[in-house]
Amino acid sequence: MKKALFTIALAFFAVTGFAQQALFSRNVVKSPEINADNTVTFRLHAPKAITVQLTGDCVDGVVSMKEDSLGVWSYTTAKLEPELYSYSFIVNGMRIPDPSNIYQNRDVATWTNIFIVSAQKGDKGDLYSVNKVPHGNLSKVWYDSPTLKLTRRMTVYTPAGYETGKNYPVLYLLHGAGGDENAWSELGRAAQILDNLIATGKAKPMIVVMTNGNPNTAAAPGEWDFGMYQPSMGGGGVQMPQAAASMDESFMDVVNFIEKNYKVAKNKANRAICGLSMGGGHSFAISKRFPTTFDYVGLFSAAISVGQWGDRTPLLDRMNTNAEYNKEMAALFGAKPKLYWIAIGKTDFLYQQNADLRKWLDSKGYPYTYRETDGGHIWRNWRIYLSEFAQMIFK
Amino acid sequence: MKKALFTIALAFFAVTGFAQQALFSRNVVKSPEINADNTVTFRLHAPKAITVQLTGDCVDGVVSMKEDSLGVWSYTTAKLEPELYSYSFIVNGMRIPDPSNIYQNRDVATWTNIFIVSAQKGDKGDLYSVNKVPHGNLSKVWYDSPTLKLTRRMTVYTPAGYETGKNYPVLYLLHGAGGDENAWSELGRAAQILDNLIATGKAKPMIVVMTNGNPNTAAAPGEWDFGMYQPSMGGGGVQMPQAAASMDESFMDVVNFIEKNYKVAKNKANRAICGLSMGGGHSFAISKRFPTTFDYVGLFSAAISVGQWGDRTPLLDRMNTNAEYNKEMAALFGAKPKLYWIAIGKTDFLYQQNADLRKWLDSKGYPYTYRETDGGHIWRNWRIYLSEFAQMIFK
Numbered sequence: 001m002k003k004a005l006f007t008i009a010l011a012f013f014a015v016t017g018f019a020q021q022a023l024f025s026r027n028v029v030k031s032p033e034i035n036a037d038n039t040v041t042f043r044l045h046a047p048k049a050i051t052v053q054l055t056g057d058c059v060d061g062v063v064s065m066k067e068d069s070l071g072v073w074s075y076t077t078a079k080l081e082p083e084l085y086s087y088s089f090i091v092n093g094m095r096i097p098d099p100s101n102i103y104q105n106r107d108v109a110t111w112t113n114i115f116i117v118s119a120q121k122g123d124k125g126d127l128y129s130v131n132k133v134p135h136g137n138l139s140k141v142w143y144d145s146p147t148l149k150l151t152r153r154m155t156v157y158t159p160a161g162y163e164t165g166k167n168y169p170v171l172y173l174l175h176g177a178g179g180d181e182n183a184w185s186e187l188g189r190a191a192q193i194l195d196n197l198i199a200t201g202k203a204k205p206m207i208v209v210m211t212n213g214n215p216n217t218a219a220a221p222g223e224w225d226f227g228m229y230q231p232s233m234g235g236g237g238v239q240m241p242q243a244a245a246s247m248d249e250s251f252m253d254v255v256n257f258i259e260k261n262y263k264v265a266k267n268k269a270n271r272a273i274c275g276l277s278m279g280g281g282h283s284f285a286i287s288k289r290f291p292t293t294f295d296y297v298g299l300f301s302a303a304i305s306v307g308q309w310g311d312r313t314p315l316l317d318r319m320n321t322n323a324e325y326n327k328e329m330a331a332l333f334g335a336k337p338k339l340y341w342i343a344i345g346k347t348d349f350l351y352q353q354n355a356d357l358r359k360w361l362d363s364k365g366y367p368y369t370y371r372e373t374d375g376g377h378i379w380r381n382w383r384i385y386l387s388e389f390a391q392m393i394f395k
Numbered sequence: 396m397k398k399a400l401f402t403i404a405l406a407f408f409a410v411t412g413f414a415q416q417a418l419f420s421r422n423v424v425k426s427p428e429i430n431a432d433n434t435v436t437f438r439l440h441a442p443k444a445i446t447v448q449l450t451g452d453c454v455d456g457v458v459s460m461k462e463d464s465l466g467v468w469s470y471t472t473a474k475l476e477p478e479l480y481s482y483s484f485i486v487n488g489m490r491i492p493d494p495s496n497i498y499q500n501r502d503v504a505t506w507t508n509i510f511i512v513s514a515q516k517g518d519k520g521d522l523y524s525v526n527k528v529p530h531g532n533l534s535k536v537w538y539d540s541p542t543l544k545l546t547r548r549m550t551v552y553t554p555a556g557y558e559t560g561k562n563y564p565v566l567y568l569l570h571g572a573g574g575d576e577n578a579w580s581e582l583g584r585a586a587q588i589l590d591n592l593i594a595t596g597k598a599k600p601m602i603v604v605m606t607n608g609n610p611n612t613a614a615a616p617g618e619w620d621f622g623m624y625q626p627s628m629g630g631g632g633v634q635m636p637q638a639a640a641s642m643d644e645s646f647m648d649v650v651n652f653i654e655k656n657y658k659v660a661k662n663k664a665n666r667a668i669c670g671l672s673m674g675g676g677h678s679f680a681i682s683k684r685f686p687t688t689f690d691y692v693g694l695f696s697a698a699i700s701v702g703q704w705g706d707r708t709p710l711l712d713r714m715n716t717n718a719e720y721n722k723e724m725a726a727l728f729g730a731k732p733k734l735y736w737i738a739i740g741k742t743d744f745l746y747q748q749n750a751d752l753r754k755w756l757d758s759k760g761y762p763y764t765y766r767e768t769d770g771g772h773i774w775r776n777w778r779i780y781l782s783e784f785a786q787m788i789f790k
Binding site: 030046048049091092093094095096097099100101102103104106109111115116129130131132133134135136137138139140141142151153160163221222223224225227228230231261 | 487499501511548
């Protein structure tokens with residue numbers, strides 16, 4: 001087939017037309033280039049631009065790029081710590097992607113370019129990379145949710161060797177507001193983290209179930225029959241359907257489907273649930289609604305809700321006075337979960353809610369483990385929390 | 396959880412930082428807007444731009460957009476026929492994506508925005524859309540290829556109801572040069588086409604296996620341990636590994652894995668193979684190398700190779716004189732495949748190769764079916780060919 005490939009490549013260069021132009025016109029510089037010292041150089045060929053800037057979590061806010069005599073704008077960062085970074089260019093005031101970098105991810109309605117810096121085996125950059133290790137499969141799976149009256153989509157990670165294995169434990173891994181069943185595998189690098197932790201023996205081989213936590217939708221935008229709408233955090237002018245029930249009310253539809261169709265161990269010791277932000281709130285709610293179901297609960301920057309929507313009583317007061325909440329939490333901790341893990345960043349806007357929860361748990365003598373990191377309500381933290389939580393469960 | 400969602404949304408608006416800016420700064424206009432008469436309006440808020448243009452297969456080449464007093468540039472197309480369209484904006488000479496449209500697909504190293512126009516049930520736009528029908532699952536599956544000495548990734552579509560079904564037929568669906576195991580599901584809308592054809596009874600429920608046809612790589616760019624390289628048709632400065640064998644030499648590794656791990660009918664009547672361009676060439680080569688394996692063969696704009704690489708003898712002469720080719724084709728047609736289907740566009744640069752193949756088949760009296768469309772070497776044609784081929788097989 002070498003000849004065919006060669007013929008096609010030549011022919012593509014020779015002919016004109018939209019598709020061919022798009023294929024070949026934009027890839028003239030290398031960007032980003034991760035240098036040997038872990039500084040990173042960005043480049044953009046834009047000879048007509050007046051200003052070109054770089055923004056992202058790899059620089060301090062917005063920085064100016066500098067043009068050379070060929071119209072290539074560039075910027076080299078300081079040495080970067082191992083991490084997955086996001087960035088965009090700003091050309092004449094308009095944010096655009098790097099045309100030399102196909103790697104992007106989507107957060108709600110925004111695509112940004114990504115790259116990974118790693119200094120050595122086992123650091124964060126390495127943990128988020130696709131390495132020479134056995135890989136699990138990632139599947140987009142439709143399941144029936146009678147409670148939500150929807151056939152819905154989830155992402156299921158099955159670890160390497162699943163075809164011949166059995167009795168796997170299951171981690172239910174929930175996204176935050178604005179996210180969907182793609183968030184953890186794309187923004188969260190869940191498959192890479194699990195592949196790498198399992199390959200090095202740091203985590204048990206497990207199935208990871210990444211649900212869609214928006215009970216009024218069947219799947220990610222464009223992946224169900226609601227059309228190709230533009231997602232947004234605040235509604236965005238799209239009139240979405242009403243949900244038939246809440247995520248916590250409907251969650252056993254997910255568990256039942258998984259336990260019917262996958263080779264899993266069906267007991268409390270082999271079920272874990274965790275999530276970020278709204279998904280942390282879901283994990284909080286689901287674990288107390290089904291107090292004997294999960295032995296491991298992880299709240300990552302959790303948005304904690306107690307009682308009715310719209311109740312403006314301080315959270316700690318609600319925890320102290322809400323009878324149903326107290327009953328559910330008593331049942332949950334009475335069943336002695338092996339791990340109740342609360343993780344949050346020092347500058348997270350939900351810090352106080354989680355401090356209130358800890359204070360209340362302390363007052364009751366309910367055991368939990370607390371993990372505090374730098375930073376706020378960002379994926380950088382949630383990837384760390386998943387990496388740590390995955391190593392503590394099913395052991 | 397409604398309260399938690401509300402709290403988070405408010406908090407996001409209140410705080411500052413890169414992630415939050417990125418989430419909220421770019422989604423102020425609706426674009427594209429598919430109007431009731433199937434004209435389509437594009438909009439871009441770019442008050443500082445000097446020129447804004449639109450390019451794509453929904454307009455004739457490049458057209459100028461017009462600015463209003465608020466700095467919103469817009470353009471409305473003529474009425475569009477049902478189809479999946481691609482487009483980009485060009486701002487001051489630089490191609491950028493539409494920031495109001497999260498829907499994009501990648502062809503080699505280029506991302507372009509997409510949208511779908513449909514006028515009625517059953518037209519092409521409808522066939523490529525996610526409709527209210529049962530959906531199959533789409534899985535990224537790792538398999539062992541002893542012949543290529545690689546653990547490799549493929550995309551597997553299992554039809555709705557697979558959990559409880561059995562004895563499915565299998566369509567092996569191969570991509571072209573520059574593509575990978577994601578091409579058919581993303582650019583080709585394979586899952587939507589199959590979902591819709593199966594739901595309306597026009598195609599049999601089948602498994603569709605979309606392999607990676609580059610025998611020197613394990614998976615799509617960024618999905619294997621070669622790092623986050625920038626793909627290109629011509630090499631692009633990246634020194635890729637050497638392949639241990641060709642795709643046709645190694646293809647039974649794929650078939651063996653599928654037949655071991657999926658609920659399939661393991662006979663010729665339940666195997667089909669087809670592909671586009673290089674993948675059409677692969678289908679041509681694999682079907683004659685394994686002449687009793689597939690009852691259905693589809694060549695879509697196929698890049699046909701006979702004999703050694705670098706042989707500049709005209710194709711028809713090689714077909715007439717190459718003994719191995721003649722022996723393999725005699726074995727293939729001696730086994731009486733139910734369908735040998737050749738499809739190509741009138742202006743495809745591979746038209747003559749396929750005309751030569753037809754001439755040679757005619758001279759031998761080997762039966763085939765020929766389908767000629769307008770247009771050239773483009774995904775618009777390959778989606779049509781998949782839609783038609785899928786309706787002719789396993790019946």
